[in-house]
Amino acid sequence: xxxxxxxxxxxxxxxxxxxxxxxxxxxxxxxxxxxxxxxxxxxxxxxxxxxxxxxxxxxxxxxxxxxxxxxxxxxxxxxxxxxxxxxxxxxxxxxxxxxxxxxxx
Amino acid sequence: xxxxxxxxxxxxxxxxxxxxxxxxxxxxxxxxxxxxxxxxxxxxxxxxxxxxxxxxxxxxxxxxxxxxxxxxxxxxxxxxxxxxxxxxxxxxxxxxxxxxxxxxxxxxxxxxxxxxxxxxxxxxxxxxxxxxxxxxxx
Numbered sequence: 114x115x116x117x118x119x120x121x122x123x124x125x126x127x128x129x130x131x132x133x134x135x136x137x138x139x140x141x142x143x144x145x146x147x148x149x150x151x152x153x154x155x156x157x158x159x160x161x162x163x164x165x166x167x168x169x170x171x172x173x174x175x176x177x178x179x180x181x182x183x184x185x186x187x188x189x190x191x192x193x194x195x196x197x198x199x200x201x202x203x204x205x206x207x208x209x210x211x212x213x214x215x216x217x218x
Numbered sequence: 219x220x221x222x223x224x225x226x227x228x229x230x231x232x233x234x235x236x237x238x239x240x241x242x243x244x245x246x247x248x249x250x251x252x253x254x255x256x257x258x259x260x261x262x263x264x265x266x267x268x269x270x271x272x273x274x275x276x277x278x279x280x281x282x283x284x285x286x287x288x289x290x291x292x293x294x295x296x297x298x299x300x301x302x303x304x305x306x307x308x309x310x311x312x313x314x315x316x317x318x319x320x321x322x323x324x325x326x327x328x329x330x331x332x333x334x335x336x337x338x339x340x341x342x343x344x345x346x347x348x349x350x351x352x353x354x355x356x
Contacts, residue, residue, distance in 0.1 A: 171265055174265055
């Protein structure tokens with residue numbers, strides 16, 4: 114845990130370039146989540162989305178993204194809540210090394 | 219005769235849909251936060267399934283220039299935000315053709331490719347205003 118790069122008070126990486134898959138696992142551990150393939154699928158989607166648009170998607174857009182790329186079974190809030198309990202958009206962005214979603218209304 | 223021609227051309231470019239929100243972007247990018255705020259609003263409104271239209275006019279057309287590289291300014295790329303609009307459900311992007319012409323900008327040469335823009339004349343813009351419930355200028 115000591116090796117985690119600098120994070121803001123909410124746990125988001127200060128420098129996005131610090132992200133590596135092992136950093137992702139460490140951040141997930143601090144949130145009591147063990148990453149599975151199902152998590153990685155979403156994390157990869159998020160990182161790709163950010164590369165393309167420089168945006169951290171809020172919940173509705175994350176659901177839409179998962180629906181489009183992973184299918185209807187995974188494109189819903191219940192599925193995402195199971196993987197990233199509480200606030201999926203926020204938590205998944207944090208683990209994927211994205212900034213906090215701005216339109217988190 | 220002239221009147222008839224005008225009516226025909228207006229019909230051709232008439233915008234059929236109505237919009238909950240029309241965002242008018244009329245300032246040059248990166249000199250202030252204005253463009254960024256306008257696009258943030260568009261993304262937020264699109265997220266909540268509002269029917270949104272964007273109109274780029276006057277110096278706002280500079281926001282549409284391709285190959286923006288704002289890294290040195292440590293600002294987010296407006297080009298990338300504009301590319302994201304359609305995923306956020308914002309599909310009506312309009313540009314005032316006269317503003318492009320005045321600045322010697324050509325849609326095929328200088329403007330972001332891969333995003334569809336409606337080129338509107340003054341009359342069609344009036345029509346767009348008439349069809350929008352709320353108009354916010356940036």
